[in-house]
Amino acid sequence: MRYYKYKIDRHNYIKISLILFCCLTLFNIFVEGAFAQAGFPEDEIDRYIQLKMEKNNIPGLAVAITRNDQIIFSKGYGKTADQSPISTDTPFAIASLSKSFTALAVMQLVEAGRLDLDRPITQYIPSFKLNDTRGSAITARQLLNHTSGITDTVYPDMTVNPQPDSLEDVVQRLHAVTLHSDPGKEFHYNNTNYQLLAWIVEVVSKEKFPDYLQRHIFKPLEMNSTLDVSNTNQFDYGSLPKGHYLLFGKPIATAEPEWFVEGAAGMVSTVNDMAKWLIVQQNNGKYRHAQLLSPEGISSMHSPTGPSNSYGLGWEIPKTEDGKKQIQHGGILWTYKAEELLLPEQGLGIVILFNSGLNAFVDYYSFISGISGILTNHPPEASLLSITMMEIGMGIIIMITVFLGIRRFLRLKKWEENSKHRAQWQIILYLILNLFPLYVFLALPNILTFIGGGRVLRLEGIFLMMPSIIIWLAIASVQSLVIVILHVTRILRLKRIEKATVQG
Structure with a gap:
């Protein structure tokens, strides 16, 4: 009988211990969350964004902030062109932020052993020919870091009329182009590089580029509101509100001028979706149970390469005054603007999507640099001009x-x-x-x-x-x-x- 009583007491002890352990764990989670919430400067960020929007007459934007593998802030401000309140699920054209997605698609094929970054791209797309024998030496790596020798001055993709109607059409039009410089020698940011990369992804994967993105990137990341278009005239203004340009400071809603943007600037997304993209960058290529790229692959994308020493593979890596690593990219359309920033040492990621476009008097980057300053205890200085x-x-x-x-x-x-x-x-x-x-x-x-x-x-x-x-x-x-x-x-x-x- 004593032995039986001892067994009951022992089981009770185990149950009590488990209950206490669970309670303490939940208490710690609650306390840590409460302290984290109390320490997060949400009000300061709110005031900063609203003041910047007012000074710059920005009609609307959405912002998301991540820390390591968590979304710690996500919010919409202002209104769309149809006067609907902007939310974290409002779609925006993200322009050149698309390049890092194209770069990841290329790197996935590299890690699958289907593509070599340092082989001439003619091995993958034999139809690629220039009016220049140096073109046969161009590699995928040189396209990724903008050192191919193709520049706007030899092929002005934005002013070509009529615009290309496919990636294959881009390849055909390049037959008359002479390179600005030897491949690998000079850095010249150019959209055509990433259009060629999108074509390589199609040829190697045997999937249409938008389908590849959907299957291998958007779906694993649960980016359910993100899509890719090949031309800005394919923007569906029933679901994507029109962006704006600023006429004497007044936002004017208008359709984006036609521009072939496949691979370089063709994506539409939301800050909630883009926050998941930032998590992949800060979490060694992993989102939840999906491993999109190896940690080594992500590291190579985030490392400067080529003669500029300030551009990686789809990402800018500028030199900062304090010497701390910073990874970023901007996106520019005439009616939309986007900025994304990674601070690896703090595990922070920030993305801001605007529904107004490039303007000579608006410093869009100051929005994201100001938020990063608030988060790293370097408050932004107030701007005198507006x-x-x-x-x-x-x-x-x-x-x-x-x-x-x-x-x-x-x-x-x-x-x-x-x-x-x-x-x-x-x-x-x-x-x-x-x-x-x-x-x-x-x-x-x-x-x-x-x-x-x-x-x-x-x-x-x-x-x-x-x-x-x-x-x-x-x-x-x-x-x-x-x-x-x-x-x-x-x-x-x-x-x-x-x-x-x-x-x-």
């Missing part, structure tokens, strides 16, 4: 330009009298200098290509990027041209009068 101030300044400049143009028109007769006492070369030089605004206006695409690292932009995109500046230059150019025409007309009339007087 887009409203900038646009007011442009409005004043435009009014002054119009006023000076009217003034010059009213002083034409006085100029005519004064010109009688000037040498002919002085008059010609004056007229040439008066057309300076027109020269700038006509040369603007080339100027932007020069200061933009060789990127070639279409005129429609330039307007959407800086409409107030374009309007000012257009007004100044028309005024200067009209004034010069009137000056020349008056000079010729005076010549005829003088000639008639002499003959008379």
